[in-house]
Amino acid sequence: MRVKKLVWIGALSVTGLCALVAGVIGYLVFYAEPPVRGGPATMRLISAEQYRNTIAYVFGDDIQVDANFPVLQRQEGLIALGATTATMTPAAFDQFDRAARAIAGQVVDPAHRDILVPCRPRRVNGADPQCAEAFFTKTGRLLHRRPLDRTELGEYVQLASAAANDRGDFYAGLAYALSGMLSSPKFLYITELTEPDAAQPSGVKLDPWSQASRLSFFLWNAPPDEELLASVESGEFAGKAGRRRQIDRMLASPRLEQGMRGFFSDLLQFQEYETISKDPVIYPSFTFDTSKAVHEQTLRMIVDELLVRRGDYRDLFTTNKTFVNRDLGPIYRVPVSAAATDEWLPLELDPDQSAGIVTGLSFLSAHSHPGRSSPTLRGRAIREIFLCQRLPDPPPTVNFALFENLTGKLTARDRLKAHVTDASCAGCHKMTDPLGLGMENYDGAGQFRTEENKVKIDTSGEFDGKPFRGVAEVGRAIHDHPSLSSCLTRRVYAYGVGRNPGAGDRQWLAWARRQFATSGHKVPELLKRIAASDAFYAVAPAEGDPGQIAEIPERVGG
Amino acid sequence: MRQAVVQATQARCERRGRWIGVAAPTLAVALLGGCAAGDKYAKGQTFGYVLASNDYQFYQTPGAAQECPHGFTPNNREQWQAQFPTTAEQQAHLSRCLATSNRGPNCENVWAAPTSIKDPLPYRAVEGPISYGMDLDGTDGAATAKTCRHENFVSPTGQRGIDNQYYRFLGCERFIQGGQHHRPENARKRTIEYQVNRILLEVRGVQDLANDDDVEVVIYRGKDPLIVDAEERAVPWQSQAVDPSITPVRLKGRIANGELVTQPQDVIFEDVVLERRQLIRDMRLHLKLTDSAAEGLRVGYVDLARFWQSYSRTAKWGGAIYGGSGPSAYAALHQLADGHKDPETGRCTSLSSAKKYEFVRAHVIHAGERPRNQGKPL
Numbered sequence: 001m002r003v004k005k006l007v008w009i010g011a012l013s014v015t016g017l018c019a020l021v022a023g024v025i026g027y028l029v030f031y032a033e034p035p036v037r038g039g040p041a042t043m044r045l046i047s048a049e050q051y052r053n054t055i056a057y058v059f060g061d062d063i064q065v066d067a068n069f070p071v072l073q074r075q076e077g078l079i080a081l082g083a084t085t086a087t088m089t090p091a092a093f094d095q096f097d098r099a100a101r102a103i104a105g106q107v108v109d110p111a112h113r114d115i116l117v118p119c120r121p122r123r124v125n126g127a128d129p130q131c132a133e134a135f136f137t138k139t140g141r142l143l144h145r146r147p148l149d150r151t152e153l154g155e156y157v158q159l160a161s162a163a164a165n166d167r168g169d170f171y172a173g174l175a176y177a178l179s180g181m182l183s184s185p186k187f188l189y190i191t192e193l194t195e196p197d198a199a200q201p202s203g204v205k206l207d208p209w210s211q212a213s214r215l216s217f218f219l220w221n222a223p224p225d226e227e228l229l230a231s232v233e234s235g236e237f238a239g240k241a242g243r244r245r246q247i248d249r250m251l252a253s254p255r256l257e258q259g260m261r262g263f264f265s266d267l268l269q270f271q272e273y274e275t276i277s278k279d280p281v282i283y284p285s286f287t288f289d290t291s292k293a294v295h296e297q298t299l300r301m302i303v304d305e306l307l308v309r310r311g312d313y314r315d316l317f318t319t320n321k322t323f324v325n326r327d328l329g330p331i332y333r334v335p336v337s338a339a340a341t342d343e344w345l346p347l348e349l350d351p352d353q354s355a356g357i358v359t360g361l362s363f364l365s366a367h368s369h370p371g372r373s374s375p376t377l378r379g380r381a382i383r384e385i386f387l388c389q390r391l392p393d394p395p396p397t398v399n400f401a402l403f404e405n406l407t408g409k410l411t412a413r414d415r416l417k418a419h420v421t422d423a424s425c426a427g428c429h430k431m432t433d434p435l436g437l438g439m440e441n442y443d444g445a446g447q448f449r450t451e452e453n454k455v456k457i458d459t460s461g462e463f464d465g466k467p468f469r470g471v472a473e474v475g476r477a478i479h480d481h482p483s484l485s486s487c488l489t490r491r492v493y494a495y496g497v498g499r500n501p502g503a504g505d506r507q508w509l510a511w512a513r514r515q516f517a518t519s520g521h522k523v524p525e526l527l528k529r530i531a532a533s534d535a536f537y538a539v540a541p542a543e544g545d546p547g548q549i550a551e552i553p554e555r556v557g558g
Numbered sequence: 559m560r561q562a563v564v565q566a567t568q569a570r571c572e573r574r575g576r577w578i579g580v581a582a583p584t585l586a587v588a589l590l591g592g593c594a595a596g597d598k599y600a601k602g603q604t605f606g607y608v609l610a611s612n613d614y615q616f617y618q619t620p621g622a623a624q625e626c627p628h629g630f631t632p633n634n635r636e637q638w639q640a641q642f643p644t645t646a647e648q649q650a651h652l653s654r655c656l657a658t659s660n661r662g663p664n665c666e667n668v669w670a671a672p673t674s675i676k677d678p679l680p681y682r683a684v685e686g687p688i689s690y691g692m693d694l695d696g697t698d699g700a701a702t703a704k705t706c707r708h709e710n711f712v713s714p715t716g717q718r719g720i721d722n723q724y725y726r727f728l729g730c731e732r733f734i735q736g737g738q739h740h741r742p743e744n745a746r747k748r749t750i751e752y753q754v755n756r757i758l759l760e761v762r763g764v765q766d767l768a769n770d771d772d773v774e775v776v777i778y779r780g781k782d783p784l785i786v787d788a789e790e791r792a793v794p795w796q797s798q799a800v801d802p803s804i805t806p807v808r809l810k811g812r813i814a815n816g817e818l819v820t821q822p823q824d825v826i827f828e829d830v831v832l833e834r835r836q837l838i839r840d841m842r843l844h845l846k847l848t849d850s851a852a853e854g855l856r857v858g859y860v861d862l863a864r865f866w867q868s869y870s871r872t873a874k875w876g877g878a879i880y881g882g883s884g885p886s887a888y889a890a891l892h893q894l895a896d897g898h899k900d901p902e903t904g905r906c907t908s909l910s911s912a913k914k915y916e917f918v919r920a921h922v923i924h925a926g927e928r929p930r931n932q933g934k935p936l
Contacts, residue, residue, distance in 0.1 A: 280787040280788040280791075282787055283789060284787045284794070285787075285793050285794065286787075287785060287786065287787050287788065287793060289785070312899045316913055320723065326782070326785065326796070326797055327785060329795065329796060329921065330785065330793045330794060330795040330796045333795040334795075334921070335797050335921030336797040336921070336923075336925060337797065337799070337923045338797070338928065339782075339799065522670065
């Protein structure tokens with residue numbers, strides 16, 4: 001009897017221990033954040049939007065920023081990564097310099113000086129170092145994203161004073177020194193600095209100002225605001241609770257929309273398709289003003305679905321809710337009771353004709369030719385942008401004559417048959433064309449159609465083993481694709497940390513993707529998870545860092 | 559669906575009643591008659607259009623050889639030189655009357671007082687046989703109780719009996735022949751630039767867009783800019799808001815073989831250049847309707863009195879070179895008039911005309927209205 005009891009107790013103890021171990025393992029695998037060594041601290045050239053957002057925050061919306069900023073190179077699907085290796089060419093600096101002078105002139109003009117300069121100079125016809133110091137202490141902290149040290153501050157005050165005395169105008173001197181500040185590398189490059197930290201695996205960590213900047217540009221696409229800088233200054237931000245409080249505050253801010261717009265504009269390659277042009281004879285409804293409106297339409301869809309409705313990211317590919325202004329009305333042939341071009345109204349499309357943002361006009365028109373649709377470009381864009389797959393460019397020996405002979409080839413499906421029959425093309429086009437052919441109910445301008453050259457369009461196909469018929473089912477297939485959420489997780493993380501995730505990030509990314517799925521694929525939750533993670537702030541010296549060995553991207557096709 | 563249409567129409571009637579009621583109670587009674595009795599045109603479909611281009615129809619040959627074999631209409635300066643042939647006479651006239659257009663016996667301005675003298679050189683009206691337009695009076699040009707004797711044209715496609723005395727009057731003026739005024743791209747440009755050309759049409763009560771014996775055509779003024787493509791052609795399916803401050807014009811019409819024809823009605827049109835506020839008498843629209851457009855003619859008789867007001871003002875500054883001369887133009891205008899014979903004087907008071915209209919399909923948005931089908935492609 002006693003033996004039996006002991007056996008029972010032993011069995012229960014083993015079971016309990018196993019359950020505990022399983023629980024701990026489960027927690028570690030599912031909930032505990034895997035450690036990440038991190039990449040090198042970055043030095044990113046400020047983007048046009050970040051520049052505008054900064055000026056708007058520091059000086060106000062009415063300060064005009066009129067400049068053509070340099071186009072940055074896209075790396076691994078993101079301009080944000082290209083910004084980390086961008087160099088300052090003379091032409092680019094010329095643009096920054098012109099913008100700086102124009103902005104500085106506006107800041108001190110009579111309409112703004114009383115608001116933006118925190119003191120009145122004792123005399124306006126010469127220098128007032130004390131007032132200049134007050135101005136640069138306040139403004140420099142916001143523009144440099146950290147307080148100026150005594151040397152920096154002294155230099156700006158001296159510059160402003162010398163120029164004021166030289167020109168006999170306090171405000172002219174202030175503008176002169178301010179334009180210098182706006183042209184300085186410390187403003188134009190978002191530079192991360194590190195400090196020793198024995199607790200970190202790499203032995204270094206980002207200093208708190210750099211952490212705050214990384215967080216702020218990630219969530220708001222803008223520099224840290226007064227409250228975040230104050231939190232760093234007080235030391236609150238260094239603690240986990242203080243940082244979480246700041247993250248929650250920033251996620252609850254209306255400025256989150258600006259951050260989401262920044263990320264999705266980058267992801268969707270809007271910079272490359274800033275002005276889409278279409279043949280006016282073939283697509284008379286697609287005007288210059290249409291091309292300016294299509295990006296805004298997509299951004300409004302995204303903000304509405306992800307922020308306003310707090311929806312599932314994957315629903316961006318199945319929603320039929322969009323927006324329309326006067327310029328887009330003709331494309332959809334719908335009445336738009338908007339008084340002005342910048343007035344947008346909600347529009348619900350036929351659910352059978354909609355696949356969310358891939359049937360948004362920016363996607364359809366950008367990934368098409370000027371005079372016709374392109375199933376190949378559309379299919380490739382879906383795989384590369386949303387699934388993080390990489391397809392090679394066409395081989396240099398490709399014989400385009402095969403596709404230029406259009407005799408008897410009335411639909412895109414007829415024309416693209418050559419791709420399948422030519423061995424050098426087939427490998428890739430089998431990956432791209434079926435997806436794009438499923439979207440052929442939309443022409444090159446994004447207008448719905450059921451026929452091409454009076455032949456009914458066949459929109460059936462298969463996407464990675466899943467059959468579909470029509471664009472709505474294409475959207476559903478993208479929605480259900482296993483790579484969709486992992487790709488977004490990877491892109492958002494890369495966008496935030498400013499580097500392409502390496503082998504050392506794999507476990508962390510898998511963890512983050514699971515957390516994303518658990519949250520119901522809510523993008524704000526993903527942002528929060530990343531922003532609050534240790535991995536987001538982790539840095540390590542570049543040399544000899546195994547984490548910096550570039551990961552070979554998922555590669556499909558030939 | 560039908561109930562929704564009726565409700566929308568009733569709401570529109572009520573709105574119309576509100577603003578007309580305030581502005582002009584007596585007019586409101588007339589315009590609201592249809593609403594009070596039930597809007598029978600609400601039962602069918604409504605098709606909206608916005609004016610994309612408009613221009614008078616002037617048939618032209620290279621160098622104006624066919625239509626103006628004796629040259630262009632003499633301008634004011636040429637008439638002045640003919641009236642005062644020597645340098646001494648010209649200098650004396652200018653010293654006394656200050657301007658070449660002040661050629662009356664007592665220095666009257668010949669645009670303000672066109673009957674004060676007779677121009678020495680004849681007015682050059684079109685002599686060619688061909689013109690665009692339509693047969694408006696059904697005559698061979700002989701005088702009737704309502705029309706005056708005139709010479710009919712033949713259309714470029716050979717149709718006889720074409721009435722277009724407006725063309726006959728203006729067709730040999732330099733600004734018509736030599737300038738860029740009537741090139742299609744300029745006609746489009748004027749339509750885009752000038753808000754008075756934002757003419758919106760609604761064809762209401764349509765049961766069948768190919769054939770329908772009874773439809774209503776409402777002409778509105780739009781208040782939105784025209785959405786155009788890179789070649790400045792109006793984009794179909796755009797939305798255009800109605801300007802509620804302008805009283806709409808309602809016409810009866812029918813559709814036969816895809817052509818909309820309205821019943822004659824006097825209508826005032828605003829325009830630029832020669833047609834500030836022109837009364838077009840017995841105006842009719844003849845428009846071929848397609849899926850995305852409506853193209854054809856606006857025909858009718860241009861009222862002489864109103865036309866002279868615009869023409870004389872315009873020609874006063876442009877007439878020295880590009881236009882005609884007051885006295886001869888005024889005389890020619892009355893001589894060429896072919897419509898609306900005054901029973902007392904026996905003289906005609908209007909000129910037959912044809913203007914080309916090009917519309918594109920549009921969503922006509924009424925004040926305060928949220929379109930019932932917004933969000934659903936038509």
